[in-house]
Amino acid sequence: MSTATDLCPASLADMTMADPAVNACPYAYYAGLHAEAPVHYDARMGLWLVTRHADVVEACRNWEVFSSHIDMRRDVSTVNPAESDQLFLREGWLVADVLSQVDPPRHTMFRRMVERLFTGPVVKRMHAYLDEHVLELIAGFEQRGSADFLGEFALLLPLDVIADQLGLPRSDGALLRRWSDAFITSFDPTITAARKLECARTILEFQRYFVAWRTRKTEQPGDDLLSMLVAARRDDGAPLATEEYLALCAQLMVAGSETTRNHLLAMMLMLCDDQALQQRLRAEPMQVPRFVEESLRLEAPAQGLYRRCTRSFALGGVVIPEGAIVMVMFGAANRDPLAFPDPGDLDLARPNSNRHLAFGYGIHSCIGRTLATEELNLAVRRLLERLGTIRLASDHPRPTHLFHFNMRALSSMPIEFEVLPRPTGDSQTPA
Ligand code: HEM
Numbered sequence: 559m560s561t562a563t564d565l566c567p568a569s570l571a572d573m574t575m576a577d578p579a580v581n582a583c584p585y586a587y588y589a590g591l592h593a594e595a596p597v598h599y600d601a602r603m604g605l606w607l608v609t610r611h612a613d614v615v616e617a618c619r620n621w622e623v624f625s626s627h628i629d630m631r632r633d634v635s636t637v638n639p640a641e642s643d644q645l646f647l648r649e650g651w652l653v654a655d656v657l658s659q660v661d662p663p664r665h666t667m668f669r670r671m672v673e674r675l676f677t678g679p680v681v682k683r684m685h686a687y688l689d690e691h692v693l694e695l696i697a698g699f700e701q702r703g704s705a706d707f708l709g710e711f712a713l714l715l716p717l718d719v720i721a722d723q724l725g726l727p728r729s730d731g732a733l734l735r736r737w738s739d740a741f742i743t744s745f746d747p748t749i750t751a752a753r754k755l756e757c758a759r760t761i762l763e764f765q766r767y768f769v770a771w772r773t774r775k776t777e778q779p780g781d782d783l784l785s786m787l788v789a790a791r792r793d794d795g796a797p798l799a800t801e802e803y804l805a806l807c808a809q810l811m812v813a814g815s816e817t818t819r820n821h822l823l824a825m826m827l828m829l830c831d832d833q834a835l836q837q838r839l840r841a842e843p844m845q846v847p848r849f850v851e852e853s854l855r856l857e858a859p860a861q862g863l864y865r866r867c868t869r870s871f872a873l874g875g876v877v878i879p880e881g882a883i884v885m886v887m888f889g890a891a892n893r894d895p896l897a898f899p900d901p902g903d904l905d906l907a908r909p910n911s912n913r914h915l916a917f918g919y920g921i922h923s924c925i926g927r928t929l930a931t932e933e934l935n936l937a938v939r940r941l942l943e944r945l946g947t948i949r950l951a952s953d954h955p956r957p958t959h960l961f962h963f964n965m966r967a968l969s970s971m972p973i974e975f976e977v978l979p980r981p982t983g984d985s986q987t988p989a
Contacts, residue, residue, distance in 0.1 A: 570594055574602045575861075575963055576748050582959045584861065585902065588890040597876040603747060606882050607862070609890035611897035611915065613874040617865060617886050618920035624865040624884060626922055627661050637751045642744075642758035650765040654801035657809050658863075658922055663793065665921060668806065671790040671798075673925055675723060675783055681928040688932060691718060692940045700944050700977070704951060707971040711941075712822035715933060720814030724807070725775065725782025730767075737764035738812045746963050761808075768807045769800065783810060816965070817859040818930050822937055823968040824857040825850070827957060828904065829938075830950045830973065835904070840942045848906045850934045854892075855914035856904060861889030862964045863918070885964065888915040946976030 570590050573580050580587050588609055591598050596610040608614050617624040646652045657668040674680070695714055699705035717731040726734070740760035743749060749757075772788055779785040787803055798806070829836050839846055862885040870880045878884060892914045893901040905911075917924035924930070941948070950956060951972035960967045 570598065571601065574600050575607075576600075576603055578961050581961055581963070584889065585893060588887070588893055591890065592894055592896075597874040597878065604883065605747075606867075606878050606884040607887050607890070608873060608884060609887045609894070610874055611891040611894040611913075614886045614888065614891040614915055615919050617873060617884065618915075618918060618922070620871075621661055621921055623868055623871045624886070625661050625868050626659055626665070626865060627655065628659060628864050628866045628883065629655075637749055637754045639754070641751070642755055645755070645758050645762065650762045651801045651804055653761070653808070654799070654805040656802050656805040658813075662921065667793050668802075669921075669925065671787065672783065672806065672810065675786065676925045676929055678928050681932050684929070685932065685936075688719070689936050689940070691715065692933075692936045693944075696940055696944050701980075703977050704972070704974045707826055707973045708819075708823060708968075711937070712819045712826070712971065715822065715937060716815045716818035716930075719929070719933060720811060723783050723814070724810065725780050725784045726771065733763075733767065734811055734815065736760060737767075737808075738815050740764070741808055741812050742816060742962070742965065748963055764808065765804055768804055772800075772803060813924070814926060816967075818926075818933055820859040820965065820967040821854065821857070821930075821934060823957070823971050824859070824966065825853045825934065825938060826941075826948070826971050826973065827950075827968060828853055828857075829942075830948055832904075833947070836942065836948065838906075839938070843939055843942070845906050846939050846942075847931075847935055848908075848911060849904075850931060850938060851911040851914065852904050852906065852908060854916035854934075855898065855911055856892065856902070857966055858889040858892055858914070858916035859966050860916070860918075860964065861966055862887040886918075888918065889966065891915045944978060946978045948973055948975040950974075 570587075573587050573590075575581050575584060575587075591607065591609045596608075597613060598607045598609070599605075600607055608617055643652060657665065657672075660668070692715065695711050699710050705711070713735065714731065717734055718728045721728050721731055721734060737760060740757040741764075744754055744757035744761065768784075771784055775782075775785045775788045779788065784807070787798060787806055790798055792798065792802075829839075835849070839849055865884045865886055867878045867880060867882040867884055871878050892898070895901050897913065898908065898910070917927040917930075951974050954970070954972040957968045957970050960969050
């Protein structure tokens with residue numbers, strides 16, 4: 559059995575996802591890891607990276623060894639959380655571990671509380687509503703020939719949908735975005751102490767808002783996620799504690815908006831960069847679902863997520879010690895040449911594209927997969943139908959990736975396109 563340092567050549571040992579250059583385009587790094595050190599210890603971050611498809615599947619399947627129960631504040635961040643914890647204790651609630659951060663039986667209990675609103679039949683019933691909203695957003699810019707695709711579409715679609723599902727006014731979308739960003743940033747292992755405290759102050763705003771809505775939903779329940787959480791009972795028959803309610807709201811808000819937004823941007827960049835692909839998808843819209851799956855494989859919005867090794871375990875021929883923090887690298891697994899030949903190619907005929915791990919795998923796999931896939935498919939289909947020849951705006955710099963340790967997010971997406979005649983019978987007027 560080898561140790562990670564035996565396997566890792568010097569150049570790889572010096573590289574890390576925390577390096578902005580590697581982070582901006584990590585795929586050569588992943589290819590190096592696949593070839594030389596598929597289970598790799600990143601000494602700078604104190605993290606084990608698991609990069610092969612088969613190993614990521616094994617780790618996600620074996621939740622008893624690769625636990626999701628991690629104290630994100632202490633195990634992952636290098637910043638001492640004492641100051642922000644005191645702020646939460648004084649003015650709000652400590653951030654509780656729920657759903658994606660716990661193991662069974664607690665995980666099963668929380669998942670049961672929310673999964674009802676994300677099943678295939680429920681999403682199927684949402685089809686007309688989602689399609690209508692996609693068209694409404696496109697109508698806001700389709701006659702203009704240019705758009706801020708981030709601000710006018712990618713940001714709004716998932717935020718509006720999650721606001722509707724939670725039972726909150728769409729007009730509060732800007733607040734939800736601000737709070738989602740604060741959660742994401744506060745879990746970044748490269749965060750500074752000052753930024754962490756700033757995030758904690760923003761999270762307190764989120765807590766006050768959602769506690770106020772809990773009171774409203776208790777008095778006037780609806781058919782929405784917040785009302786379901788208010789009515790939910792734990793396995794011991796008790797209602798959710800305030801900390802648990804808030805943490806579930808936070809996970810749904812963040813997961814429901816950030817990843818979908820980032821992937822809408824990633825897909826738009828792929829389409830702008832490949833006019834032949836655009837033409838093909840316009841001519842053969844039935845290929846759009848294949849494009850969506852391939853794009854998720856190539857540019858997984860969550861490149862990796864954390865696990866904690868509960869006991870020393872040999873994975874991919876390398877022993878990971880007990881207590882180690884592991885990152886299951888979905889983005890790397892999706893480009894594993896053993897699972898996907900020519901992994902960097904976007905191949906609409908790839909027979910196994912949907913075996914990608916962009917939505918995770920196992921008990922924690924994405925609860926919103928069907929919903930997100932429906933949003934992404936409808937968006938691509940309608941955008942290509944309503945906008946001709948889409949390109950990156952010529953008078954703006956090319957969009958770049960924002961630095962985030964394990965998320966993939968583009969900074970902006972100004973586009974230009976050919977204005978097409980409105981389909982007959984369409985009465986929508988542009989905003
Ligand atoms: C393109 C869009 C999306 C991507 C790429 C994505 C990705 C992921 C991934 C990788 C996980 C696995 C976490 C793990 O293994 O620890 C996950 C879990 C989760 N996702 Fe998504 N997601 C997306 C959209 C959504 C949407 C729209 C929702 C709905 C609100 C959602 C809600 C959740 C929740 C609640 C979990 C935690 C599940 C659990 O721990 O049992 N996601 N997602």
